[in-house]
Amino acid sequence: MDALKKGWFSELHNLWPGQSMSLExxxxxxxxxxxxxxxxxxxxxxYGRVLALDGVIQCTDRDECSYQEMMAHLPLCxxxxxxxxxxxxxxxxxVVREVAKHSCVEEIHLCEIxxxxxxxxxxxxxxxxxxxxxxxxxxxxxxxxxxxxxxxSQFDVIITDSSDPIGPAECLFEQPYYEKMKKALRPGGxxxxxxxxxxxxxxxxxxxAQHSRAMFPVVRFAFSSVPTYPCGTIGYLxxxxxxxxxxxxxxxxxxxxxxxxxxxxxxxxxxxxxxxALPQFVKKVLQPTS
Amino acid sequence: MDALKKGWFSELHNLWPGQSMSLExxxxxxxxxxxxxxxxxxxxxxYGRVLALDGVIQCTDRDECSYQEMMAHLPLCxxxxxxxxxxxxxxxxxVVREVAKHSCVEEIHLCEIxxxxxxxxxxxxxxxxxxxxxxxxxxxxxxxxxxxxxxxSQFDVIITDSSDPIGPAECLFEQPYYEKMKKALRPGGxxxxxxxxxxxxxxxxxxxAQHSRAMFPVVRFAFSSVPTYPCGTIGYLxxxxxxxxxxxxxxxxxxxxxxxxxxxxxxxxxxxxxxxALPQFVKKVLQPTS
Numbered sequence: 204m205d206a207l208k209k210g211w212f213s214e215l216h217n218l219w220p221g222q223s224m225s226l227e228x229x230x231x232x233x234x235x236x237x238x239x240x241x242x243x244x245x246x247x248x249x250y251g252r253v254l255a256l257d258g259v260i261q262c263t264d265r266d267e268c269s270y271q272e273m274m275a276h277l278p279l280c281x282x283x284x285x286x287x288x289x290x291x292x293x294x295x296x297x298v299v300r301e302v303a304k305h306s307c308v309e310e311i312h313l314c315e316i317x318x319x320x321x322x323x324x325x326x327x328x329x330x331x332x333x334x335x336x337x338x339x340x341x342x343x344x345x346x347x348x349x350x351x352x353x354x355x356s357q358f359d360v361i362i363t364d365s366s367d368p369i370g371p372a373e374c375l376f377e378q379p380y381y382e383k384m385k386k387a388l389r390p391g392g393x394x395x396x397x398x399x400x401x402x403x404x405x406x407x408x409x410x411x412a413q414h415s416r417a418m419f420p421v422v423r424f425a426f427s428s429v430p431t432y433p434c435g436t437i438g439y440l441x442x443x444x445x446x447x448x449x450x451x452x453x454x455x456x457x458x459x460x461x462x463x464x465x466x467x468x469x470x471x472x473x474x475x476x477x478x479x480a481l482p483q484f485v486k487k488v489l490q491p492t493s
Numbered sequence: 494m495d496a497l498k499k500g501w502f503s504e505l506h507n508l509w510p511g512q513s514m515s516l517e518x519x520x521x522x523x524x525x526x527x528x529x530x531x532x533x534x535x536x537x538x539x540y541g542r543v544l545a546l547d548g549v550i551q552c553t554d555r556d557e558c559s560y561q562e563m564m565a566h567l568p569l570c571x572x573x574x575x576x577x578x579x580x581x582x583x584x585x586x587x588v589v590r591e592v593a594k595h596s597c598v599e600e601i602h603l604c605e606i607x608x609x610x611x612x613x614x615x616x617x618x619x620x621x622x623x624x625x626x627x628x629x630x631x632x633x634x635x636x637x638x639x640x641x642x643x644x645x646s647q648f649d650v651i652i653t654d655s656s657d658p659i660g661p662a663e664c665l666f667e668q669p670y671y672e673k674m675k676k677a678l679r680p681g682g683x684x685x686x687x688x689x690x691x692x693x694x695x696x697x698x699x700x701x702a703q704h705s706r707a708m709f710p711v712v713r714f715a716f717s718s719v720p721t722y723p724c725g726t727i728g729y730l731x732x733x734x735x736x737x738x739x740x741x742x743x744x745x746x747x748x749x750x751x752x753x754x755x756x757x758x759x760x761x762x763x764x765x766x767x768x769x770a771l772p773q774f775v776k777k778v779l780q781p782t783s
Contacts, residue, residue: 211513220517221539222720223501227511249511266692266724269772402556402720428718428726428772430512430692434556435725436718462773469772477770480763482559482718483752 212245212253214260218367219403219433224260226250226431232327239317239371244327250431252328254295256320256366260431264330267297268468269429270437271331273478275301276470277425277439278360278395279308280453285359288312289387291347292372292397293364294320300334302362304465311340312358314350316371348380351387359389363396368407376407378414381442385418391445394419398438401426401485409488411440420446424489425478427469439478451479502535502543504550508657509693509723514550516540516721522617529607529661534617540721542618544585546610546656550721554620557587558758559719560727561621563768565591566760567715567729568650568685569598570743575649578602579677581637582662582687583654584610590624592652594755601630602648604640606661638670641677649679653686658697666697668704671732675708681735684709688728691716691775699778701730710736714779715768717759729768741769 213225227248235242243255251264262270275298279285287310290298294315302311313335315321321342324332335342343350347363361384365372374380375396384394399407408424415422419442426438441450456472457465481489503515517538525532533545541554552560565588569575577600580588584605592601603625605611611632614622625632633640637653651674655662664670665686674684689697698714705712709732716728731740746762747755771779 213515221537222517223515225503225513225515247511268774401718426718428691428716428724430724430726432725434718434720435722436720468774471773471776473770473776474772477767480767482759482764483761484558484758486761486763 212247212255214258214433216259218369222433224431224433226253226260226263233323235319235323237317237319242319242323244323252330254324254328257370259367261366262295262297262331263431266430267331269427270432271297271301272467272470273425273427273439274298274362274364274395274397276467277441277450277475277478278362278393279305280455280457280472280475281441281443281448281450282359282391282393283454286310287358287389288360288362289314289351289358291350291361291363291365291375293362295324295328296321296332296334298334298362298364299337299340300331303334303337303339309339311337312343313340314343314345314347316344316346318344348374348383351383355386356389358387359392361388361392361394363394365397367399376411381415381418385444388444393441393443393448396440398424398426398440400432400434400436401438401482402434402436405485405488408438408440412489415440415442418442419444421448421450423450423479424481424485425450427474427478451476502537502545504548504723506549508659512723514721514723516543516550516553523613525609525613527607527609532609532613534613542620544614544618547660549657551656552585552587552621553721556720557621559717560722561587561591562757562760563715563717563729564588564652564654564685564687566757567731567740567765567768568652568683569595570745570747570762570765571731571733571738571740572649572681572683573744576600577648577679578650578652579604579641579648581640581651581653581655581665583652585614585618586611586622586624588624588652588654589627589630590621593624593627593629599629601627602633603630604633604635604637606634606636608634638664638673641673645676646679648677649682651678651682651684653684655687657689666701671705671708675734678734683731683733683738686730688714688716688730690722690724690726691728691772692724692726695775695778698728698730702779705730705732709733711738711740713740713769714771714775715740717764717768741766
């Protein structure tokens, strides 16, 4: 806190040297060091409630719609009939909230390593944690990789809603983790993982895409605008065990009235298709070979 | 300078209260108050050279490709044969640099109100100002609206590369200015204007879109990722005098080898199409009626 100026939260990190996003703080609601990380929740002046882990903004009320909706609906609308979904990480509840909007989904498992994130989100972030109240949701406080090893061939969709590849989430960007996801997926299963930033992390994105392509017949990268993430954008890595999957063209297209009913603020089927179009400097590096 | 921390440039502005983007400064190269605005040029730690006008970042070497390429190629690839192009503002030269990549273009007029922006860009921002060396470019130090009144029915494409609607650029978002653009366009002419930010300026965008729709048969809004603009994204308002124009589907599609030859870092025809897909909260407000 107050790295740059009193009363402001500034995000300084060696993952994005020389740049910093700051939000004006109205009130610090909670600060705690858990077994895994520093948790900070504050009321901001213009972005509503903010959750930061290890000094990095995870979500704000004002712009969380983009990330949560894309993380959930990109994979769920790319699967013809998702019934059993696993979310790894995502202890704030935002992705679970979005997954629960699909009536075809029968079971939603959330595997969060840090129980305090879930507890504090329930206490301070109702806009996100409301997802936990759905009766189809089961929360497991456990390492996601371990959980998947114990549940082989069980899930239609696995969503990895991780923080940056430093600290507890580092292993979630590595090949062994992707192998575990593959084994935990049912035939035809689809995965979506937080894919970092095209302007900052192109080498990491390329590495993850490469090891994913060695395992999955279809791998694609999408991104969307999220003002409070570094450089204002975040990526999504999608992979399918079904070679017929065409991520750019959702198998489940949402009508305007479905979008309305699902109370979507960011996602619609046009945005789904468009999010896979890559700027030339990204395309050059990630040009899909599959 | 140093609003938040010594050695950092922080963008604090009442157009985006409660948030601030900061860049670490290596060296201030030039600071000057002209008749029109404060000009600041600095060498940043990780974004190359940076131009700021009245304390607001206009472009950085690292991410200028997105804005300059989209501003130029969205309208130029939406016109079947653009020959005469006017750029209003854009004194840094970046948009002119991109326009000059189209061999069908015979004349490029730049109308910049502040001569010092052009002069300082030539001195300190070679990556952008290299556009001025093209023999088809004529620079006019004049008010853009006045210039257009003197040149009726002359241009195939008019690009308004303005700063924010406060200070010298305020009038460039108003209806009278759009009427002048309409009169300065040839039949079938197309315009593209800096369209502000979907997360911050939706009311303004809606107002500009509305008065544009009263004048032009086709009006569309696009946006792209630019890390150093507020919220990391910037919009583009496009309008055509030709009711057959379909902005979402460029009439001049660039092949992979053309993209290579034109040395494009951001724009390609997929990005062109995708940039018109709007998040649901934007679509609700801007849903085109034309």
